[in-house]
Amino acid sequence: MSGKGLESFKDSAPLSLGVELELQLVSRRDFDLTRGATDLLGSLDYDGRFGEIKLEITESMIEISTQAQRTVDGIAADLAGLRDTLRQHGERNNIGICGGGTHPFHHWPDRRICPGDRFSGLYQRYGYLAKQFTVFGQHIHVGCTSADEAIWLTQALGVHVPAFIALSASSPFVDGVDSFYQSARLNAVSAFPLSGQCPPLNDWPDFCRHFEFLQACGIAQGIKDLYWDVRPKPEFGTVEIRVCDTPLSIEQAIALAAFAQSLARWLLRTRPPLHTDRQAHVARYNKFQACRFGLDAEISDPVGLCQQPLRQTLAPLLEAISEDASALGCLHWLNPLKNQLAEGAGDAAWLRERFQEQGNLNDVVREASERLMR
Amino acid sequence: MIERLLAPLRSVWESLIERLLFLPPFPETIDSLALFSLLLVVGLLIGEWLHAHLRWPKVIGYVLAGIVFGPSALGWISIEALAQARPIADAALGLLMMEVGRRLDLSWLHRNPELLRSTLADISLSFALIFAFALWLVGLSPAWAAATAAVTMASAPAVVLLTIEESRAQGQVTERIILHTAISSAASFIAFAFVLGVVHAELSEDWLNAVVHPLWVVAGAVLIGGLGAWLALLIARALPKRSLAQVFVLVASALLAVGIARMLAVPVFLTLFLMGVLLAARDRRQTLRYTDLPEGHWLLAIVLFVIVGASLPWQEFTWLAGLQALGLLLVRAAAKAAALAWSGGSLPLPKRLLVGVGIQPLSATAVFMAYEIAGLYPEVGRSALALPLFAAAMMELLGPALCRLALGRSGECGAGEKGGIA
Structure with a gap:
C-alpha cells in the first residue's frame, strides 16, 4: 500500500492538461517484450524539458509523462519531444518502443519486477497480478480550480468512461490469441481489489470521509491505492482519467487528451444532472460493453431505462463539445476521433487487420513499433 | 578397460555363434545410435546433477562427462568412437553457429558507435596481446603464435548461447555479450583463414597451398552458407x-550445409556462421526471422560438449603447458576487460566489465579450429597448438561459470533460472 495519507488538494490552472503513457519495451530481434527499463533509464542523457521518463512496475515497461500544459498543442509538443528522445535512446540500446494496451504475445511469468520499494511492495501485496499488470494505459490529467470541482468532475467523467475506452481501445490480443475484446487490458486491471468506479460522492469533504473510512478499514493508505477509472489527484490538483489504452500513435494520444479537455469544459459549463446512484448500477456493465465491443457497444441508460448504441450517442457528444474545443484551440485534434467514429477503424481494428495480413504477431508488433516512432 | 569388461561376454558369444546360426559376429564397434544415446545420457546426468546441486551451468557437466569417460581418463569413449560421433558434433556446432550468425546485428553498431569502439577494441587487443604472449613469452614461431591468437581471440558462441538460454537472461549485458561474441567470432574466422595461408607458407615449400587453401575455405564457406540460406528462405516463403x-x-537446410561442408573439407563452424549471417541479411520479408531452433537442439548440444570434453588432450598435460595456458587466459581476460573499460559509453563501467566477464568462454569452436589447423601438418601442428588446446580445456570448465556469473550479477537472469531442457 502507498504509505502516504490524503494530501490537501492543490488547485491548478483550470482545464490544464497532463498526459502519461505507459509504453512497451520490445526486442528488435523478435519483438517480444524485453527487460530493459532500468538500463534504458540509466543511459538516458535527457534534461527533462518535455516531462519525465520513469520506471513502471516491470522491466518491460516505461512511463512517459508530459509537463502540465494549458493547451493540447503543448501536450503534442511534449509527447513529440519525449518520443524523439526515446527513439534515440532506444536505438542506441537496440530496444524497440511500442504502443498498444497489451503486448499481443508476451509470456507474463518472464516479466521481472523493477527495483524499488514501491514495486517490491506491490509484488508482495498482489503476487502474480503485479506481473500480469504488464499492460499499458494512457492517463489524462485535467486541472481543476477547486477540490469540490474535482469531485464533481470525477463523477461527471465517470459517465463517459465507455467513450474513452472505445476510442482508445488497442488491446485485442492477449497471450497470442484474439481475445474478441477491443480492450482486453482492463480485464487485467479489474483483478485488483480497489479497481472500478468512484462511489457516489457529493463534494471534497464527502471524499475525505470515504477515504478515511477506507483507511480505517486498512484497505487504502494513499490515493495511489485507489485504482479507480477516474480519480481525483490532490497533489496535482487534477482529475485523472485512467481507462484509456495506450494508443498506437502519439497523434491518437493527443486526440484523446483534446477530447478529455473539451469534454471537461463542456461538463463544467453545462453542469448536466449526474444521477450518480443510478449510474453506479450500470457502470460495470457499460464498461464491459465498451471493452468487448468498442464503438459498437450498447450502453445502458439508467435514467431513460433503455440501451443506446455508443456510436449513436458519441457522434452528437463530439458535436456538442466542438464549441468548447474551439474555445480551447484544440478543435483540429478532434478530427481523428470523428473520422474514427465515421469509419469504425480504431487501433484494435488496425492490429487485427495487420494480423490478418501478416499471419503472425511478431510482425504486427514490429509494424506497431514503427507506427509509434514515425 | 572396456575390452577387459567385455572379454567374458565375447567368449560366451563366440562359443554360441557356431550353434546359433542367426547370431551376427560379436560387434567390434558400438552402433552410432547407441553411442549417441550413451553420450547423451551420461552428459545429461552429470550436467543435471551439477546444476541441481551446485547451480553450475549444465555445459560444465557435459564437458566433465567427456573428460571423465574420454581417452584422457577412463577411456570408455575411444578415439574411434569420437571420430564416429563427429558428424553429430558438427551438426550441433553448426546449428549453434548458425544461430549466432543470425544474431549478428551490424545495424546496432551503426546506431551505437560506442559498441563499434568496444568490439573493435576487443578483437584487436585480444589478438595482439595473445599473439605477443605466444611469440615472446611462450616462444612460438610467428605463424603458430598467430594461429594461437586466431583460435583463442573470440568468445565461445555455443557456450554463450546455451548459458544465456539456460538462465533465460534478457537485457543490455546479455545483448552485448551476444554481439561481442558474434563479432569476435567473425574476426576470429577471418584471422583463421589468413593463418591457414601463413602456416602453409611456413611449413610447405609449395606456395600454392598457402594461397589456395584460405581461398578454398572462405569461398567454400560463402558458397555453401549462401546456398543453405537461399534454399531455406526459398522454401520457407x-x-x-x-x-x-x-x-x-x-534445420534441414543447416544440416545440408553441414554435410556439403564436410564433404568438401570446408570448416563447418565458418560455413554455418556465414549461413546464419546471410539468412539474417537476406531475410527482408522476415520469413525466418522469428523461427527459432527447436528445443531438440539441446540434445545435440549435450553430445557436442561431451565430445569436446573427450577431445581435450589432458593426457598430454604438463605443468609448464598448464602454466602457459593459464598465462594466455589471463592475458586474454585482461585484453577483453581493458577493451570494455576503455570503450566507455552509456552502459555503466561495472556492467561493461560484466560484459567482459561474460565473453570469457573459450570452447568448441576454438578446439575445432585448433584441430583443423593442427591437422594440416600433424607432425608439428599438434604440439604447436597445445597452448590454445589447454587454454580451451581450462576454459571449458571455467567459461560457462564466468558467463553465468556475469548474467547473474547483472540481474538479467529469468525468474527461477530454469531453462534449457530442465
Whole structure:
C-alpha cells in the first residue's frame, strides 16, 4: 500500500492538461517484450524539458509523462519531444518502443519486477497480478480550480468512461490469441481489489470521509491505492482519467487528451444532472460493453431505462463539445476521433487487420513499433 | 578397460555363434545410435546433477562427462568412437553457429558507435596481446603464435548461447555479450583463414597451398552458407511463419550445409556462421526471422560438449603447458576487460566489465579450429597448438561459470533460472 495519507488538494490552472503513457519495451530481434527499463533509464542523457521518463512496475515497461500544459498543442509538443528522445535512446540500446494496451504475445511469468520499494511492495501485496499488470494505459490529467470541482468532475467523467475506452481501445490480443475484446487490458486491471468506479460522492469533504473510512478499514493508505477509472489527484490538483489504452500513435494520444479537455469544459459549463446512484448500477456493465465491443457497444441508460448504441450517442457528444474545443484551440485534434467514429477503424481494428495480413504477431508488433516512432 | 569388461561376454558369444546360426559376429564397434544415446545420457546426468546441486551451468557437466569417460581418463569413449560421433558434433556446432550468425546485428553498431569502439577494441587487443604472449613469452614461431591468437581471440558462441538460454537472461549485458561474441567470432574466422595461408607458407615449400587453401575455405564457406540460406528462405516463403514446417526447413537446410561442408573439407563452424549471417541479411520479408531452433537442439548440444570434453588432450598435460595456458587466459581476460573499460559509453563501467566477464568462454569452436589447423601438418601442428588446446580445456570448465556469473550479477537472469531442457 502507498504509505502516504490524503494530501490537501492543490488547485491548478483550470482545464490544464497532463498526459502519461505507459509504453512497451520490445526486442528488435523478435519483438517480444524485453527487460530493459532500468538500463534504458540509466543511459538516458535527457534534461527533462518535455516531462519525465520513469520506471513502471516491470522491466518491460516505461512511463512517459508530459509537463502540465494549458493547451493540447503543448501536450503534442511534449509527447513529440519525449518520443524523439526515446527513439534515440532506444536505438542506441537496440530496444524497440511500442504502443498498444497489451503486448499481443508476451509470456507474463518472464516479466521481472523493477527495483524499488514501491514495486517490491506491490509484488508482495498482489503476487502474480503485479506481473500480469504488464499492460499499458494512457492517463489524462485535467486541472481543476477547486477540490469540490474535482469531485464533481470525477463523477461527471465517470459517465463517459465507455467513450474513452472505445476510442482508445488497442488491446485485442492477449497471450497470442484474439481475445474478441477491443480492450482486453482492463480485464487485467479489474483483478485488483480497489479497481472500478468512484462511489457516489457529493463534494471534497464527502471524499475525505470515504477515504478515511477506507483507511480505517486498512484497505487504502494513499490515493495511489485507489485504482479507480477516474480519480481525483490532490497533489496535482487534477482529475485523472485512467481507462484509456495506450494508443498506437502519439497523434491518437493527443486526440484523446483534446477530447478529455473539451469534454471537461463542456461538463463544467453545462453542469448536466449526474444521477450518480443510478449510474453506479450500470457502470460495470457499460464498461464491459465498451471493452468487448468498442464503438459498437450498447450502453445502458439508467435514467431513460433503455440501451443506446455508443456510436449513436458519441457522434452528437463530439458535436456538442466542438464549441468548447474551439474555445480551447484544440478543435483540429478532434478530427481523428470523428473520422474514427465515421469509419469504425480504431487501433484494435488496425492490429487485427495487420494480423490478418501478416499471419503472425511478431510482425504486427514490429509494424506497431514503427507506427509509434514515425 | 572396456575390452577387459567385455572379454567374458565375447567368449560366451563366440562359443554360441557356431550353434546359433542367426547370431551376427560379436560387434567390434558400438552402433552410432547407441553411442549417441550413451553420450547423451551420461552428459545429461552429470550436467543435471551439477546444476541441481551446485547451480553450475549444465555445459560444465557435459564437458566433465567427456573428460571423465574420454581417452584422457577412463577411456570408455575411444578415439574411434569420437571420430564416429563427429558428424553429430558438427551438426550441433553448426546449428549453434548458425544461430549466432543470425544474431549478428551490424545495424546496432551503426546506431551505437560506442559498441563499434568496444568490439573493435576487443578483437584487436585480444589478438595482439595473445599473439605477443605466444611469440615472446611462450616462444612460438610467428605463424603458430598467430594461429594461437586466431583460435583463442573470440568468445565461445555455443557456450554463450546455451548459458544465456539456460538462465533465460534478457537485457543490455546479455545483448552485448551476444554481439561481442558474434563479432569476435567473425574476426576470429577471418584471422583463421589468413593463418591457414601463413602456416602453409611456413611449413610447405609449395606456395600454392598457402594461397589456395584460405581461398578454398572462405569461398567454400560463402558458397555453401549462401546456398543453405537461399534454399531455406526459398522454401520457407511458401510456409506459414513460425510454423513447425519452417523449423524443419531451417534445420534441414543447416544440416545440408553441414554435410556439403564436410564433404568438401570446408570448416563447418565458418560455413554455418556465414549461413546464419546471410539468412539474417537476406531475410527482408522476415520469413525466418522469428523461427527459432527447436528445443531438440539441446540434445545435440549435450553430445557436442561431451565430445569436446573427450577431445581435450589432458593426457598430454604438463605443468609448464598448464602454466602457459593459464598465462594466455589471463592475458586474454585482461585484453577483453581493458577493451570494455576503455570503450566507455552509456552502459555503466561495472556492467561493461560484466560484459567482459561474460565473453570469457573459450570452447568448441576454438578446439575445432585448433584441430583443423593442427591437422594440416600433424607432425608439428599438434604440439604447436597445445597452448590454445589447454587454454580451451581450462576454459571449458571455467567459461560457462564466468558467463553465468556475469548474467547473474547483472540481474538479467529469468525468474527461477530454469531453462534449457530442465
